[in-house]
Amino acid sequence: MNYSRQRESILQYLRSTKCHPTAETIYQNIQSENPNISLGTVYRNLTLLSEVGQIQKLTFFDGPDRYDANIVPHYHFVCTKCGAVLDLEMDSLSHINLLAAHNFEGTIENHMAFFYGKCPNCAKHISKEL
Amino acid sequence: MNYSRQRESILQYLRSTKCHPTAETIYQNIQSENPNISLGTVYRNLTLLSEVGQIQKLTFFDGPDRYDANIVPHYHFVCTKCGAVLDLEMDSLSHINLLAAHNFEGTIENHMAFFYGKCPNCAKHISKEL
DNA sequence: CTGCATGCAAAAACTTTGCACCGCC
């Protein structure tokens, strides 16, 4: 994989934020550094980087996929009110792979999990309204 | 919500199968009963039914969303080889909500999880090849 | 009748891809 300024820029941006941005958001935020970059290039590089494991692709219910440069296993929270995606500080749930494998004839390699509810901000506002 | 033959048909079909079909698959399979039904109607009803909690929408990494008439909490397995989606027989992991809530200021309402690996069929074929 | 539901087709939303050109090594 050759060096490319665009890919570098994407990776830098992704590492600089905890927002789990979408391809579109990344595109907009690196345009100052890469005035001529195209959205297609952003997608191509995001796909590439996640294939080689340098970043992680996050797919939730709604909206476009999001990306995360934090490849240490961790879990995500999605706010059902404002849509924010946050990292959760919690231990690995690797034990649940065993639970899943228990009555299963195939092999369990891994799992994907996310949690949802109200984020700290929205929870605060809701409690005020009551 | 008024009665509609189309919605009834979608629900019936979904309840008759364990395949977790996509909107497209549902559409194709109920055409014999509903020759003039449109894909838009299928989507509209699937959205409606999942909003009122009569069915469940499943979003995985790739491909279109899938739907499940089994609304008893349960988990899914996705085969990384053939793409099959299977139900897992395992207990609820509701305890993981507590783990997630532990260092978190917001509220955890629920979680979504799926497991991936090789399904019984693919696992069998792979072990033969070795 | 009144309003929700439908069929149809267009469009929206998101992502991938073909192609000619460009830049890394």
Add this chain to the structure above:
DNA sequence: GGCGGTGCAAAGTTTTTGCATGCAG
């Protein structure tokens, strides 16, 4: 120079929506 990467635009895929019409209550 060769090969991988890019920009651009077109096309692909999945889902939603506007509108006129149809059916349930």
